[in-house]
Structure formats: C-alpha cells, structure tokens
Amino acid sequence: MYKQKTKETDSSVIEFIENVDNPKKREDAYELLNVFTETTGYEAKMWGPSIIGFGTYHYKYESGHEGDAPLVGFSPRKAKISLYFAPGDKKREELLQAFGKHTSGKACVYINKVADININVLKELINQSVKFLRDTYPDNEI
Template sequence: MAKNKTTETAASVGDFIAAVADDLKRVDSQKLVSIFENVTGQPAKMWGAAIVGFGSYHYKYDSGHEGDAPLVAFSPRANAISLYLSSQFPTRGGLLQKLGKHKSAKACIYVKKLNDVDEGVLKEMIRDAYLYSEKFHQ
C-alpha cells in the first residue's frame, strides 16, 4: 500500500513560514498560525512539506487505506493561501457567502490575502470546521 505523503513531521513551522518568499504571504501565514492556534487551542504542526495543521484525526477507508490528517490546516501556495476546512460542517455555505474575496473547491478555500476576507467570519469558519471534524472523527 502506498505511504501517505501528508503526515505530521517534526519540522519547524516557524522555519517553514520564515522561508515563504512572498512577503505578504509570509506575514499572512504568521497571522494565520496565531488565529488557528487561538481558535482551536492546538499548536501548529507541519504536515508534509508545506501544510500547517492543527489537531489530528485517524481515518480508515473501506479499501483498508488509513492514516492521520489535521482537523484544520492551511498552506501558503504560489497562487493563494489554501485553507483546508471540512466541506461538511453545516454553517460552511452561509459563512462562505460572508467571508469576502475567495475561491472555493470541495474541501479547500483559496484566499489571495487576509485583508480580502472578514477575519471574524474566518475565525467562525475555523471554529465550526474544527469542532465538526473533531466530533465527526472521534
């Protein structure tokens, strides 16, 4: 069975963020670490080479494939900051409408810069996604 690429590592979140080339993404990423830690009560940990995650859960598919994943996470990617929040939590749709400038896919929300979104709505989304995922995966 293939090994999961995105596993928790001992790499330094601070070092990873300090190495983000884009100044604004680096500052936004530092702020996101603080926001996610305050909302979830969990320390930031590196998952794979480029994902900053908070909390974790174990999953096992019917196929037998299993592993661990962060409950909520983000990654400063080249084109945007990817927010990894559950696609299932009940308030997601309504909060996305109030979030501000973003693009979304099934489980990802893409934000160019934090100033484009309502920080209060973002915190609510992180909290709701975290609590939903924590409950769903217990």
C-alpha cells in the same frame, strides 16, 4: 496499498514561514498562524513540506482507506493561500457566503490575502470544522 503522503513532520513552522518568498504572504502567514493557534488552542505542526496544521484526527472511510490529518490548517502557496477545513461539512458553505473574496474546492478554500476576508468568519470556519470532525470521528482524535 495506499500510502499516505501528507504526514505530520518535525519541521519548524517558523522556519517554513520565514522561507516564504513574498513578504506580504509571509506577513499573512504569521497572522493566520496566530488566528488558527488562538482559535483551536493547538500548537501548529508541519504536515508534509508545506501545510501548517492544527490538531489531529484519525479517519477511516467505508472503503477501508484510513489515515491521520490535521483538524484544520493552511499553506501560504505561491499563487494563493490555501485554507484547509473539513470536507463534507454543510455549514461551511453557509459561512463562506460571508467570508469575503475566495474560491473553494472540496477541502480547500483559497484566498489571495488575509485583507480580503472576514477574520471573525474565519474563526467560525475553524471552530465549525473542528466540531464537525470531532463529531464525525468522536473516538479517533489523537
């Protein structure tokens, strides 16, 4: 049976950010914390040891795999800052064209620093991801 690794914890978001080694990355983490909090209206929560998530939804795939995840989030990692948006959302690709300097994977968008991106597009990405997940899992927000 699959056991979900990344779960919401009671760890302090501020304490986590304060322990980010790079001062510029720490400053960016606080800026992202403000943007994500203001845009979603959700309180930031730690997910696992290093993801700051906002809101929660319950997913269930056709395979039977299910679990809980944040609607959106970010993590100030050593190499790059990871931004977590809904995988599978087609609108995300359109928005990323105007986002600024980034690379992307299935669910993650990676940036070097907040100064490289358009904050208004970030807010659109956050709102679009939350809308997409609420539409996809309408009865499952917890």
